[in-house]
Every structure is written in C-alpha cells, then in structure tokens.
Amino acid sequence: MTDLTWWQRGIIYQVYPRSFQDSDGDGIGDLRGITQRLDHIVDLGADIVWISPIFPSPMKDFGYDISDYRGIDPMFGTLADFDAMIDAAHARGLRVLLDFVPSHTSDQHPWFVESRSARNSDKRDWYIWRDAGPDGGPPTNWISEFGPSTWAWDDQTQQYYLHIFLTEQPALNWRNPAVQAEMLDTMRFWYDRGVDGFRVDAITHAAPDVDKGDHPVNPDWHDGMNPSLRLLKVHSKNQPMNYDIVRMMRAVTQEYPDRLLLGETDGTLAEVTSYYGTQGDGFQLPFNFALLDIPWTVPEIVRTVEAYEAALPDTGWPTWVVGNHDCIRIASRVGSDLARVALTLLLTLRGTPTVYQGDELGMQSADIPPELVQDPWEKQVPGKGLGRDPARTPMPWDDSAQAGFTDGTPWLPVFTPPDGTVAGQAAGDTMLAYVKRLTALRQTTPALLSGEYRTISAADDLLVYARGSGDDAIIICLNFADAPRDPGLSGHTLLSSANAADGPLHPSEARLIRPT
Ligand code: GLC
Numbered sequence: 475m476t477d478l479t480w481w482q483r484g485i486i487y488q489v490y491p492r493s494f495q496d497s498d499g500d501g502i503g504d505l506r507g508i509t510q511r512l513d514h515i516v517d518l519g520a521d522i523v524w525i526s527p528i529f530p531s532p533m534k535d536f537g538y539d540i541s542d543y544r545g546i547d548p549m550f551g552t553l554a555d556f557d558a559m560i561d562a563a564h565a566r567g568l569r570v571l572l573d574f575v576p577s578h579t580s581d582q583h584p585w586f587v588e589s590r591s592a593r594n595s596d597k598r599d600w601y602i603w604r605d606a607g608p609d610g611g612p613p614t615n616w617i618s619e620f621g622p623s624t625w626a627w628d629d630q631t632q633q634y635y636l637h638i639f640l641t642e643q644p645a646l647n648w649r650n651p652a653v654q655a656e657m658l659d660t661m662r663f664w665y666d667r668g669v670d671g672f673r674v675d676a677i678t679h680a681a682p683d684v685d686k687g688d689h690p691v692n693p694d695w696h697d698g699m700n701p702s703l704r705l706l707k708v709h710s711k712n713q714p715m716n717y718d719i720v721r722m723m724r725a726v727t728q729e730y731p732d733r734l735l736l737g738e739t740d741g742t743l744a745e746v747t748s749y750y751g752t753q754g755d756g757f758q759l760p761f762n763f764a765l766l767d768i769p770w771t772v773p774e775i776v777r778t779v780e781a782y783e784a785a786l787p788d789t790g791w792p793t794w795v796v797g798n799h800d801c802i803r804i805a806s807r808v809g810s811d812l813a814r815v816a817l818t819l820l821l822t823l824r825g826t827p828t829v830y831q832g833d834e835l836g837m838q839s840a841d842i843p844p845e846l847v848q849d850p851w852e853k854q855v856p857g858k859g860l861g862r863d864p865a866r867t868p869m870p871w872d873d874s875a876q877a878g879f880t881d882g883t884p885w886l887p888v889f890t891p892p893d894g895t896v897a898g899q900a901a902g903d904t905m906l907a908y909v910k911r912l913t914a915l916r917q918t919t920p921a922l923l924s925g926e927y928r929t930i931s932a933a934d935d936l937l938v939y940a941r942g943s944g945d946d947a948i949i950i951c952l953n954f955a956d957a958p959r960d961p962g963l964s965g966h967t968l969l970s971s972a973n974a975a976d977g978p979l980h981p982s983e984a985r986l987i988r989p990t
Contacts (some may be wrong), residue, residue, distance in 0.1 A: 480569060481671075481734045481758060482791050483923055484521035485821070485913060486828040490799045491528055491550055492536060493868040494831060496880035503868070503879070505551035509559045511871075514896060516566050518834055518906075519913025523563060524571040524673045524736065526799060528556070532582050534642040535850055537573075538675060539580035543660040560668045569670035571736060576657050576719070577680045578643040586644050593631050600653050601644050602636035602684055603628075615688040616710060619679075619702050621854040624710075638679045638710065640850055648681050648719055658726045665727075671734030674723065674757070677749070678741055681715035700860060712745050721755045734758055736793075743785045750790040759793045759826060765819075766801055770808045772954055776932040779823060779939075783927055792825025797833045803865050804830075806839040810892055811982040814908055814971040815952045818984035821912050822941060822950045824927040832869055836891045836905040839864035848886060872897035908971050915969055915986065921948045934959060936979070949987040953979040965989040 495507030505528065515523055527537035528550040537547070546556050563570050579586055589597040604613040604625075612625035612634055625634040626641045636645045646653055661672065689705035720737065727733045737757035739749045749760035764782055768774040786792060796816055797804045805813040813836045820827045842863045847853060852861025863886055870890040871878030877888045877895050893899050899906035916922045925942025932938070935955035941948050948968070951961040960978040965987040972980040979985055 478924055480732070481522065481826060483917075484569070484826060485519060485916075486522040486524055486571070486736070486826060487515050487518065487520035488798060488828055488830045489515075489523055489525045490831055490866055491525055492885060493866055493879075495869065495871070496882065496884070499880060499882040500549070501880050501882040501884045502549055504549065505546065505555040505559050509555075509562045511869075512559075512562055512566055512568065515568060517910065518829075519910060519917060520829060521567070522569045522571060522670070522734075524828070525573065527573045527575060527675075532580050532642065534580070534640055536848075538575055539578075539582075539640065539643050540575055541580040541582045541584075543657075544663050557667065564668070569734075570668075571671045571673050571734065572664055572669050573675055574661065574664075574672040574723075575675040576646065576648070576723075577676045578637065578639060578645045581642045581644055589644075590628055590631060590635070593633070599650050600647055602647050602682070603631075603633045604636070604684060605633055614684060614709075615705065616682075616684075616707075617689075617702050617705055620851045621701055636682065636684060638676070638682065640854075645679075645682060648715065654719075654722060658722055661723065661726050662729070665730045665733060670732075671727070671736065672723075673736045673738065674720075675738050677716060677720065677737045677757075678711045678739060678745070680719050681713040682710035683713050683715075684709070698858070700858065701855060712741055712748075717748070717751070717756070720749060720757060721751065724751065724755050724757070737761060743781060747785050747787060747790060750787050754789065759791065761795060761828075762793050762825075763795060765794060765796050770812070770816075770954075772932050772935055772937045772952075775819070775937060776929055779927065780929060783824070792823070793828070794820055794823050794825055795828040795830075796820045797830035797865070798828070799830065799866055800862055801865060803837055803839040804833055805836045805891065806864075810836060810838070811956065812954060814905060815954060815982060815984045817905075817909055818912060818950065818971065818986075819937075819952060821909075821916055822922055822948075822986070824925070824941065830865075832891075834906055834909045835870070835896065835899060836893050837867070837870075838889070838891055840867045840887065840889045842867075842886065846887065870895040903973060911969055912986075919948060919968075921946045931961075936961065938963070947989060949989055951979055951983075951985045951987065953981065953983045953985075956981045961985075961987075963987060963989060 491503050494503040495511045496503050497506035529540045530542040530545045530547045531537045585597050589601045607613045612623050616624040618624045619639050686709035692706045695704045735757045736759040739746045739760040750756045764778045804816050808816050849861045849863045867886045868879040868884050868888045872895050893904045921942025928940045930938040936959040937952040953959045958978040969986045972983040
C-alpha cells in the first residue's frame, strides 16, 4: 500500500466550476465558491480535484475556448483567488489538476486574431490554413465534432482554417515548433504556481494531418446517429505526432517533482492504452472511458473490465470513470436504483477512479426546456440527445433558495436528486452517506487500493469479483437484478448499500465481504 503514489491511491473528483458554487451572485460558479466547498470534497474521501477550464474565454464552449492560457476569467475570479484556492486545497491535503486545452484556442485569442489578419502574419502558421479545394469548397470532407464541416472560410485572407470543434475554436498547429514551445511553457506557468498536474483535453485531436485528404465513410453510421460519426476520422484522430506531443508534455511534467498528467484519450482499447507511452513517457493516466459506452449489463461490464485489465501495459496503472460533464449522468443511465451499484463498481475496480461532481448525490440528467438550452452542441445539432446541459446543472447544497448554489439566477436550473441535497444527505440511508462509507473503507483497505482484480462469477444479473488474495481479499457482490440474489459466499459483511448483514443480496444491492 505504501508503495503507491498519491495518484494511484487517490480518488479524483471533477469540479465543473460553472456549476459548483457561486460566491458573488452572478449565477455562475467561481473560484471562491470552490474554496468555500473544498470540505465537501474532503468529507467525500476524494484526494485530487480536477477543475474544468477557468481561463479567460468568450465561453462559446464554456471555457474550452481559451483566449489567454495564463489568466483567470473574471467570471471565475482572479489569479489571487486561484492562489488562495490552491493554498486552501493543499492545506487540506488535496491535490489540484487544471484542465489544459492544447488542441485549439478561442478565435478571440490574440494569436488567432493575428493569424487571420494576413497571409504573411507571423502567427499565420500557428493555426492550420489551406486554400479551397478544386471545386472552391473546403479542402477536405472532414466533419467537426459538433456538426458542420471542420473548415471555416476567412473572407479577408481567402483561405479556410481548420476547427475540430466549434468554428470559434480554431485548431492550433502543433507541427510548428513555436507553438510547441509556447504551449509547453504554459504548463510550466501553472506548475510554478503550484498545480499538481493537468487533465489534457481532446489530445486525440491534437495533430490532424489535413494533407492526407478526405475521410472515408463510416459503414456503420445510420440516420439518427451523431452526425460527426458519419466519416471515419482516420487522418485527424490519433495521428503518430500525437505521441510526440504527449512525450513533450510529459518531459515538462518531469521537470517538476511528483506531478500528474491525465489525458482525455477516447478511442479503441489499443489506442487508449498506447497513450501510456513506452518508457514512462506517456500519460500516467490515459482516461479509460470504456464503461461510458457499453450496455449496462453484467456480461458487458465483465467483458470490458477483463479486456482492459488484459490490455494494460506492465507498468500501466488502471483508471475508471462513469460520468463527466460531456455525457449522461450515471444515475439516469442506469436508473436511480442502480446508482449505488454503479458507484461501488467505480470505487472498487482496480485503479484510480474519477467521480464527477454530483454523482455522489445520485444527481440525474435534467430536462432542460428548449428556451434554457446553453450547450452549443445541442444548439447546432438539436434533438438528438447530444446536448450536455442535462449533466451540468448546479450542485444542490442545502434547503436555501437555489439549493445554496447562488444568491442570483443560476445559469442552468437547479435540480435536487431523489436522496436530497448535500446537507440533506449528510446522514441516514442516503447515496452520499453510502459513498462516504465506501471511500473510507477503500482508503483503509489495502486489497481495494492495490489488490489484483479477479472475476468470481457473472451470471443472473449478479456480478461477484475479488480484489486481493489470501487473508487480505475482499469480495464485491453487485446485484443488478430487481430481485434478491444469493452470492453463495460466507463471510463478514464490511459494507452494504442496503444496510444488510448477511443472507441473499437485496434487489440492486452492493455488498463488500471479507470471506471467512
Ligand atoms: C473535450 C471537453 C469538452 C469540450 C471539447 C472541446 O472533449 O471535455 O467539454 O467541448 O473537449 O474542447
């Protein structure tokens, strides 16, 4: 247990700052708000806070469109508020990860303003500009993540620029050494200010190779699917250069003692695990999104866990996640009854878990009326269930107005989950109280921190697996059925989501057992 590092032992907690806590009444969360609420994260038993972007931004993609990498957006506060937040977090033993967005800037970033000002501008090659194709249209058929073509026409300089996400998020040209130097220096700026690492955004899109031409059609695409999946992104995603970029980021990270890089690495199992690098030169934690996409059934979950365990490189430390600011809330996806089972799975698989803010309360994806929609993706591709507002509603803290999130009008409506607010769930048979007991057990149980994973049985909607071996072993029983199930094991119950002591598992119960 002692030979694990902080990011192997720890639980990551994702803060979506707009929706965590507002301190100044503008209806949008901010840094002082985060500082006020750090104790919630400590009480939960999490150790590492990842904060989605807080940098100056026109907020077209809510902070993932950055116009200054070295500042704080006034909406979120000041650099002094940031330093105070870091100090307060460190004083509580929490580590802090910032979101680093290397693959694109805002179109309002001074670099892009200069780049688009003239073809011979010094910064022209900081972005990806190309002439029109032979038919006068875009140079390639590529489709952006949020719907339309990845190419936007610039009237003044008569060329197209590439954007993988919104038109207002032009792609940076990482093939230009000046871009590399500047961006890597940005990491040093924040490391010097005391951050413990970065979650690296959209890394799979960092080195699109536009001169390779058109993307082939995806034969599996059909009407009703996400339009951006209509083509196979073979020339834009996971290009060989991506690994060079990660190596550069890791080298900068190694200039500082004990820092962490967590990468947003979506893709096949082979693609995800390739981001560990070969000799400790990749991400320490390439995000593993496998549990986000599968049907929520015992056979699919077992297959996913075993395939990932088998594919990990020898030195690769696993990592798991069941929710974030880009997808449906886990409690809505699996249903409220199974929310505790899902969080138990997340927190008892081998590896570093990331808990998305509010999932510890059983927050659900909210119904956002059309006139309140904020997310640009939903606005560009409406009605396909792609919008991300439902998972981004504010944290419900207590029984005061707007559940204690703000004194003003919240940017998205506040909803309280079935088990109640943070204050309301402090004690009793609630999701939050259960998750706290689970994290406390995890922190003090070597088998849960570092023990091997082994499937024991997976039948009849009942998943049983072991962590660790011998006297240390812990057995985890997850009942996905809405009927009782008997795991057929004898042992001492350490924790039950249904407060059961022994006997068959209750419907939708999660139980941790020390075998006898
Ligand atoms: C990542 C973020 C997402 C954002 C996108 C573009 O996928 O998680 O929220 O829209 O990158 O930066």
